[in-house]
């Protein structure tokens with residue numbers, strides 16, 4: 001029987017890969033898209049199916065996570081078997097500038113969605129996009145038993161959402177799971193997260209379009225994995241018999257500096273010539289080191305990462321170099337006309 005899924009945050013990095021994965025498995029996929037004054041569907045345009053298309057399996061709906069009634073209506077209409085709550089204000093630095101907004105969209109909206117499931121009476125499993133940022137200053141390695149100590153409004157909002165999911169599981173027997181995902185990246189990563197900021201700059205410097213890259217703390221340690229592999233873990237969590245929470249990570253640490261070095265070297269550039277420090281990119285409180293222990297996901301779900309940090313940096317640089325070349329070729333065509 002065809003399964004139906006609802007993805008919030010379908011226009012984001014993870015939402016786009018997850019939509020592709022579920023479509024490839026034969027799902028009917030519904031995505032929640034928030035209204036924007038400019039196009040915000042770039043990551044899913046290649047799988048878009050118009051309302052006129054027969055046998056449509058990918059359907060987009062305008063709604064917003066702040067609108068609880070819209071969520072109830074949507075759930076009642078769609079009757080999903082699985083809900084993936086990926087929508088969030090997901091930028092840690094921005095959460096210090098917009099703390100209440102982040103608390104609402106990233107934290108309270110998870111509760112809104114859980115309550116909307118209850119109110120609509122839909123029988124569904126739900127995945128909550130939890131984050132390694134919840135561990136904050138608790139030293140690595142971090143696993144499912146590690147205490148939380150968030151260091152940003154974003155991290156605190158994710159802790160709230162995490163416990164809301166646990167509570168609905170315990171209180172109402174809901175199949176609600178938290179995937180505690182460590183940083184995961186790809187060529188579709190938002191341009192202001194550090195990895196993509198770096199690889200995009202490398203491509204532009206190589207093409208002569210930019211000659212400086214300003215960064216903040218280069219000493220932060222992160223555990224960077226590859227987003228397409230991480231959405232597979234999300235799906236596996238909802239297929240398992242028992243609802244429980246999982247850490248998803250590579251277990252391989254790297255500093256921001258190491259990522260910079262690898263990315264520049266892959267393009268034949270010496271990073272020291274181009275990278276400069278700007279305190280603007282520091283956070284009021286930093287998360288120094290996140291290194292995940294994903295033993296539970298490996299043993300219970302059979303999930304294993306294959307792309308590690310250095311290969312990830314190379315994949316992203318190659319994609320950004322191609323993108324810049326395409327843009328320049330497009331600009332040249334326009335000038336010729």
Ligand code: NDP
Nearest residue numbers: 009011012013014064065086087088090129131181183184
């Ligand atoms: P992105 O920032 O790429 O995507 C966030 C998505 O949420 C976008 O589709 C965005 O829409 C949507 N969104 C934002 N605000 C609202 C709102 N008010 N109503 C409805 N939708 C909204 O994040 P990622 O894909 O990287 O991450 C997916 C989820 O996983 C997020 O919850 C993130 O916090 C979490 N996470 C991510 C990790 C990572 O390393 N990538 C690690 C751990 C957790 P729009 O396109 O219009 O902006």
Ligand code: GDR
Nearest residue numbers: 090092131132133182183192193194195215216217220281
């Ligand atoms: P993070 O990702 O905060 O870990 O959250 P980000 O890429 O923003 O920062 C990683 C580390 O790099 C340092 N850094 C910079 N960061 C940015 N964005 N820009 C800079 O110029 C810069 N210079 C240094 C940061 O201080 C930090 O230590 C991501 C998001 O996807 C969250 O939604 C998710 O929950 C976590 O990963 C796990």
